[in-house]
Amino acid sequence: MPAVLALTLAAPGPAVADMSDDGARLAAPCAGCHGTAGRVPEGSVIPGLAGREAAELSGLLAAYRSGERPSEEMGRIARGYDDSEIAALAEWFAAQPPRNEP
Amino acid sequence: MSFTRRSILAGGAAALVSALPVRAERILPATGPRVVVLGGGWGGLTAAKYIRLLDPGIEVVLIERRAAFHSCPISNWVIGHLRTVDEITHSYAALSERHGIRILHTEVEAVDVDAKAIVTADGVVAGDRLILSPGVTFDYTGIDGWSEAAARRFPAAWSPGPETALLRARLAELPAGGRVALTIPPSPYRCPPGPYERISLIAAYLKQHKAGATITVLDANQKIVSKGKIFQAAWDQLYPGIVDYRPDSPLVQVDASTGTVSSDFDDVAADVANVIPSQRASRLLHDAGLVPDGATWAPVDPYGFTSTLSSDIHIVGDATDQTSVGKVPKSGYIANSMGKVAARAAVAALTGNEAPPPSLINTCYSLVSAEEGASVGAVYGYDVETGLLEVRPGSSGVSSQRSAIVALQAWDWARAIWQDMLG
Numbered sequence: 001m002p003a004v005l006a007l008t009l010a011a012p013g014p015a016v017a018d019m020s021d022d023g024a025r026l027a028a029p030c031a032g033c034h035g036t037a038g039r040v041p042e043g044s045v046i047p048g049l050a051g052r053e054a055a056e057l058s059g060l061l062a063a064y065r066s067g068e069r070p071s072e073e074m075g076r077i078a079r080g081y082d083d084s085e086i087a088a089l090a091e092w093f094a095a096q097p098p099r100n101e102p
Numbered sequence: 103m104s105f106t107r108r109s110i111l112a113g114g115a116a117a118l119v120s121a122l123p124v125r126a127e128r129i130l131p132a133t134g135p136r137v138v139v140l141g142g143g144w145g146g147l148t149a150a151k152y153i154r155l156l157d158p159g160i161e162v163v164l165i166e167r168r169a170a171f172h173s174c175p176i177s178n179w180v181i182g183h184l185r186t187v188d189e190i191t192h193s194y195a196a197l198s199e200r201h202g203i204r205i206l207h208t209e210v211e212a213v214d215v216d217a218k219a220i221v222t223a224d225g226v227v228a229g230d231r232l233i234l235s236p237g238v239t240f241d242y243t244g245i246d247g248w249s250e251a252a253a254r255r256f257p258a259a260w261s262p263g264p265e266t267a268l269l270r271a272r273l274a275e276l277p278a279g280g281r282v283a284l285t286i287p288p289s290p291y292r293c294p295p296g297p298y299e300r301i302s303l304i305a306a307y308l309k310q311h312k313a314g315a316t317i318t319v320l321d322a323n324q325k326i327v328s329k330g331k332i333f334q335a336a337w338d339q340l341y342p343g344i345v346d347y348r349p350d351s352p353l354v355q356v357d358a359s360t361g362t363v364s365s366d367f368d369d370v371a372a373d374v375a376n377v378i379p380s381q382r383a384s385r386l387l388h389d390a391g392l393v394p395d396g397a398t399w400a401p402v403d404p405y406g407f408t409s410t411l412s413s414d415i416h417i418v419g420d421a422t423d424q425t426s427v428g429k430v431p432k433s434g435y436i437a438n439s440m441g442k443v444a445a446r447a448a449v450a451a452l453t454g455n456e457a458p459p460p461s462l463i464n465t466c467y468s469l470v471s472a473e474e475g476a477s478v479g480a481v482y483g484y485d486v487e488t489g490l491l492e493v494r495p496g497s498s499g500v501s502s503q504r505s506a507i508v509a510l511q512a513w514d515w516a517r518a519i520w521q522d523m524l525g
């Protein structure tokens with residue numbers, strides 16, 4: 001089972017799921033493609049989100065939403081969120097460490 | 103509606119009780135607040151792990167029969183010889199080692215709703231709340247000639263387990279010029295685009311390795327259930343003369359001795375036949391009274407995925423009733439999203455807090471060939487008016503055409519979401 005090792009490389013820290021944080025709640029299902037807390041597996045064509053600038057992430061989501069930036073999936077996904085939700089998502093991902101401490 | 107009262111005395115589980123000595127004694131006594139999760143599949147794993155991430159003070163016991171996780175997503179790729187069984191088989195170890203989840207590998211015999219307990223072959227495990235994600239039970243009623251021999255001759259390969267490898271091996275043994283048959287049940291079934299992805303990847307395999315071989319499809323539905331234009335175009339353009347697709351053709355009869363599957367109109371004699379059967383919520387939920395009499399799926403309140411019939415019990419995944427949830431597909435991605443919502447709701451209930459409103463995403467990637475795929479997806483929020491999950495306006499959509507990038511994303515999606523559940 002060679003894939004087993006790869007699955008255990010990135011462990012999320014406790015901040016991954018915070019009951020009171022709206023960003024955490026909205027971001028949780030993004031993990032399906034972008035990895036737990038925005039940390040993707042090695043070599044993924046889907047970009048990681050953890051630790052990127054909030055302004056960059058919210059700008060990208062707005063550009064996907066308007067169609068200014070073409071995409072396969074992100075246009076429709078971004079249209080699922082309003083401005084304040086996009087801001088909460090962007091801030092939350094920006095606050096996540098891009099890699100786990102060992 | 104407890105196991106002891108109803109099933110044993112009324113004889114509902116009499117056969118099972120005599121065949122398997124169910125031990126009624128309590129095992130694994132709780133040391134603090136505890137959630138017991140049934141099912142180490144997409145919904146159950148996600149719920150178990152996210153409870154521990156949200157509140158490490160809550161004990162989680164996960165009960166699953168299989169020693170290792172087997173992924174249905176990507177299993178079509180295995181059947182089409184694009185990936186191996188090893189690549190869809192993953193260890194549960196990190197859940198106990200990193201997240202402190204207690205995993206019990208045993209057969210679940212019943213759910214005791216009153217006692218909030220899971221009755222297993224090894225004893226009874228009780229909790230303060232239950233999260234149930236047992237998936238589907240196959241339903242072969244109404245198919246003439248169905249038998250144990252038929253089950254061996256016409257594997258489903260539609261749930262985690264060894265039939266994926268079996269179907270893959272049978273395709274490898276198909277003679278040149280041979281015939282494959284595949285039957286699709288009426289919707290709703292798990293993974294709307296799944297049968298069509300499987301047809302495409304079998305066709306790709308035949309084209310490359312089995313000159314002259316064909317695949318005949320009997321679909322109970324009026325038309326291709328998901329990504330219809332994309333699959334049809336792929337079959338016409340990439341596999342002309344290989345895919346013979348017949349809509350509105352429910353399976354009514356099988357003959358295991360000749361390998362024949364029949365609709366009301368056609369008899370298809372095949373060298374290899376894959377019968378994807380009709381599906382309903384796991385029989386465990388029916389037996390426990392968590393599915394109303396005469397219904398097929400388990401109704402829930404999608405705010406926290408509690409059963410509408412028992413407020414301390416959450417039900418997630420394919421077993422849930424879409425008319426109670428909203429228009430979500432029975433997908434692994436949705437089961438994962440539901441697991442996170444149920445985890446928050448369970449933690450909130452155990453800590454005296456209010457659960458936040460649910461927010462879910464689905465994206466289903468399908469391959470149409472080894473190189474190209476297409477995706478479908480949506481974002482869902484909770485609507486207080488309807489009490490259902492509703493698609494956020496504008497967020498639902500399908501790829502306009504097949505593409506190479508989606509095929510790459512599909513594999514990286516699987517790697518990411520496996521890690522989200524198991525890492």
Ligand SMILES: Cc1cc2nc3c(=O)[nH]c(=O)nc-3n(C[C@H](O)[C@H](O)[C@H](O)COP(=O)(O)OP(=O)(O)OC[C@H]3O[C@@H](n4cnc5c(N)ncnc54)[C@H](O)[C@@H]3O)c2cc1C
Nearest residue numbers: 141143144145167174175210237293419420433434435437
């Ligand atoms: C061929 C195929 C392809 C698919 N592709 C995709 C895809 O690309 N993307 C996607 O999002 N979804 C896909 N799906 C759908 C996805 O697999 C399901 O939606 C998902 O598995 C549902 O999760 P669940 O938790 O409800 O059930 P499951 O994942 O089936 O989990 C149920 C678990 O409970 C355990 N269990 C059940 N009964 C008992 C018992 N009595 N005792 C002990 N353990 C028990 C089972 O062993 C299993 O591990 C696909 C499905 C198939 C069949």
